[in-house]
Amino acid sequence: MKYLLLINASPTPSGEVEGCTPADWMAFDQEVRDAGIMVSGESLADLVTATVVKVDAAGHRTVTDGPFAETREVLGGFYVIDVPDLDVALDWAARCPGSRDGGNIVVRPIADFD
Amino acid sequence: MVEQVFREERGRLLAALSRRFGDLDLAEEVTSEAIEIALEKWPIDGVPPKPGAWLMTTARRKAVDRLRRDKTYAARLAVLQVEADLRDPAPASEFPDDRLQLFFTCAHPALPAEDRIALTLRCLAGLTTPEVARAFLVPTATMAKRIVRAKKKIREARIPFRVPSADELPERLPGVLQVTYSIFTEGYAASSGADLQRVDLADEAIRLARILHRLMPTDREVAGLLALMLLIHARRDARTGPDGELVLLDDQDRARWDRTMIEEGRALVLTAITGPPGPYGVQAAIASLHDEAVDVATTDWPQIVALYDVLLALVPSPVVALNRAAALALRDGPEAGLRLIDELADEPLLQTYHPYHLARADLLERLNRRAEAAAAYQRALDSAGTDPERRHVERRLQRLSP
Numbered sequence: 001m002k003y004l005l006l007i008n009a010s011p012t013p014s015g016e017v018e019g020c021t022p023a024d025w026m027a028f029d030q031e032v033r034d035a036g037i038m039v040s041g042e043s044l045a046d047l048v049t050a051t052v053v054k055v056d057a058a059g060h061r062t063v064t065d066g067p068f069a070e071t072r073e074v075l076g077g078f079y080v081i082d083v084p085d086l087d088v089a090l091d092w093a094a095r096c097p098g099s100r101d102g103g104n105i106v107v108r109p110i111a112d113f114d
Numbered sequence: 115m116v117e118q119v120f121r122e123e124r125g126r127l128l129a130a131l132s133r134r135f136g137d138l139d140l141a142e143e144v145t146s147e148a149i150e151i152a153l154e155k156w157p158i159d160g161v162p163p164k165p166g167a168w169l170m171t172t173a174r175r176k177a178v179d180r181l182r183r184d185k186t187y188a189a190r191l192a193v194l195q196v197e198a199d200l201r202d203p204a205p206a207s208e209f210p211d212d213r214l215q216l217f218f219t220c221a222h223p224a225l226p227a228e229d230r231i232a233l234t235l236r237c238l239a240g241l242t243t244p245e246v247a248r249a250f251l252v253p254t255a256t257m258a259k260r261i262v263r264a265k266k267k268i269r270e271a272r273i274p275f276r277v278p279s280a281d282e283l284p285e286r287l288p289g290v291l292q293v294t295y296s297i298f299t300e301g302y303a304a305s306s307g308a309d310l311q312r313v314d315l316a317d318e319a320i321r322l323a324r325i326l327h328r329l330m331p332t333d334r335e336v337a338g339l340l341a342l343m344l345l346i347h348a349r350r351d352a353r354t355g356p357d358g359e360l361v362l363l364d365d366q367d368r369a370r371w372d373r374t375m376i377e378e379g380r381a382l383v384l385t386a387i388t389g390p391p392g393p394y395g396v397q398a399a400i401a402s403l404h405d406e407a408v409d410v411a412t413t414d415w416p417q418i419v420a421l422y423d424v425l426l427a428l429v430p431s432p433v434v435a436l437n438r439a440a441a442l443a444l445r446d447g448p449e450a451g452l453r454l455i456d457e458l459a460d461e462p463l464l465q466t467y468h469p470y471h472l473a474r475a476d477l478l479e480r481l482n483r484r485a486e487a488a489a490a491y492q493r494a495l496d497s498a499g500t501d502p503e504r505r506h507v508e509r510r511l512q513r514l515s516p
Binding site for chain 2: 001084085086087090109112
């Protein structure tokens, strides 16, 4: 069963994402690959580079800069892993550096329409 | 008698089938079908020698029939089954007791707290959805929706049917115990409604704790929880008067306490507090001291205060602090107790907590500070949840006015 781990990091007041070192992330990434559960995963570029597109009923497109982080956390990246059940997915989420220092990981099963 | 058999077997069947098929809905449907068939056949053919195994075989056959009819569903479950077997080879016994797995699934932290209690009542206590709705005082349709939602999450997020490993257990077991105790406390002191106690719910919680204790006989907190509930429930008949009114500990007719329950609880307390105590074990030890005393005056208050000190270190909550203050008032006098209670005055949790205002009013009355006592009784009246609690406070208010 595939699960998406959405990594919400907690930025410091200066806007920097606090907490883990790049080495922590590289170690976690290696663990996920070695365990043979990696489906895909990316880390996202800085929040200030994000852009929002909306299309209204008339088909007009609006482009704005954003998204503005309204919550305390910002989406920093994701993993898709393939593991037997939610408990195993939660174990991996708990090992992810993004779950610490005020950040959190949202774990969502990926729908299976077969 | 037959009711009893079905009630007991229903939970075991449901647990075994949920684990086997990874699907609570399917397990519930085929369990009900098997019981229906038994209700038709047994009166004619006689009860089979192994009723549990008979029901299990019938239910399993029904499940296989259903899966044959629905190929996609079957394929999905087959994958689940292979994965589950790989991780956890099937137990040797023909019909093992899988209820512990189901307890942990129903109390999984990924489910909202109220859904955990509802599912446990539905799947392990065997209450029907309307009965669970009544326990929560919500409409049946609301409860049905909530149970469907919880089952959907178990199925689609694939919350596993398993007992957590030894290293996860300290993190997960308190959740299971909490669910059981929440059912009990709602039975012991209903949060609202016409009746003070709901003995059926308290009985149900004790039944669940007995199952847990049978499945985990060496766990001290499980023993502690069962002991605590037995020792409190032993006083149920003395806690209300002839008109359903509240009778406080001082005024209870101790001859009406259930001695058998007290003895059983006391034996369990010994198990619970042999070794470093957990919160339930300590609370059970406190309840045991109350039950052993002949009256309030000769109760071992120094020992109770000492136990509350231990409890407060384990569970630093304002409610525990309030209870400690009340015990201390009985050891050192109302003035000392009131001083501690007033220190808790700013706790947000206690602002609308009925027992807080009642305890404060009581101590003020004992100190003959009548005007302040009346004001505190008024606040107790405002925060009372049930009619007997309200009537109790009204009576005490009347007694105060000259």
